[in-house]
Amino acid sequence: MRKKLNYKRMEGLQGYVFILPWIVGFIAFTAGPLIFSFAASFTNYNITSQMDFVGFENYENLFTADNLFWTSLYNTLYYVLFSIPLTTAGAIFLSALLNQDVPGIRFFRTIYYLPAVLSGVGVYLLWMQLLDPGTGLVNNALGWFGIPGPNWLFDPDWTKPALIFMKMWSVGGGMLLYLASMQGVSKSLYEAAKIDGASSWQQFRFITIPMITPVIFFDIVTSLIGGFQIFQEAYVMSNGEGGPVNSMLFYNLYMWKKAFESFDMGYAMAMSWILFIIVFIITIINLKLAPRWVHYEGEER
Incomplete structure (x- = not known):
């Protein structure tokens, strides 16, 4: 023993x-x-000096004396509110199209996935050229249909839609997840639905969507967390300035400017914890709401 x-x-x-x-x-x-x-986050700290304890002063200043804090939070919420539903719906729609047994489908799957592989500064510089109001391909294409193109990155009303439009270009990563989950749905369910006279749309709505809800839930949660951390796009495409009238001053960009331009590190730390609390609360709400719409195979309801 x-x-x-x-x-x-x-x-x-x-x-x-x-x-x-x-x-x-x-x-x-x-x-x-x-x-x-x-x-x-409770100190006055600029990296080179000794930390001076200031209590909740940083947090109080965030909510009462810093208009740029609210601007950056609004910009980030705007981006998350529109980009997540659009990219999720786009990825599901694209995966449904690519889940067909037609000749050459593997080629198209590869083509649509490539933008998700290409990332970084090079892609943002490319999009700056595409969205150029004078010589950009996007406005030129709109001109073919007689539509005057906006000033995109130079108009505060169009900067955030421009970034959301750019985000839609790289839905291939989510598409791959949904495509794999769709191919895992039992074909016997579709065969039974066809026998009962269900149309293609009804099969998609009542079989495909419910069966892939776990993947949708995972994608939404991770995309929300990633959306609140948007930084690179705004930093590169606005030269770190936040765009016209601070329209691209997202939360992480403003936090970076506070930490590494103003060297107000304690203030930036307070901002990081506010962001953590916001994302944490939204994630908890998603987890609480998940049992109402997420279906797991074999689960009794």
Whole structure:
């Protein structure tokens, strides 16, 4: 009996040794910075000076004395509110089209997925050329139909729609997820629906959509988290300035400017925790609402 206990302890110790690199990495690169940022959010800290404790002053200034905070929050919420439904619907529609057994379908799947692979500064510079109001391909294409193209990145009313339009171009990543989930739906369900006289639209609405709701839920949650962290697009396409009339001053861009331009690190830390709370609350709401519309195969209702 004692040998068994010693063996189990040794086995458990070996397990901790194997996961030790992850534990060290988590403490050093996740838990440690997290605790530090929380503590720094209550201080006046500019990286080079000693931290001066100021209590809730940073948080009070955010809500009462900083109009740019509200502007950046509004810009981010606007982007999330419109980009997430449009990209989700676009990815589902595209995956439904590509879930057909026709010649050359693999070629089209590859073509539509490529934009999701291409990312980074090069893509944003390309879109700046495409959205150029004078020589850009987008406005030229609209001109073929007699539609005057907007000034896109130079008009505060069109900067955020321009970024949402650009986001729609890269729905291939979500398309791949939905395509895989659609191909996992049992064909017997469709055969039974055809026997009952269901149309293609009815099959899609009452079979395909309910069966892929777990993937839709996963995509919405992760896309919401990613949407609130929009930074690169706005930074590159506005040269870090936030666009005309701060119309592209998203939350993360403003936080970056506070941290690395104004060197008001304590203030930026407070902003990061406000963003964490917002995303956390929205995620909890999604988790609470999920049982009402997410269907898991084999689940009794």
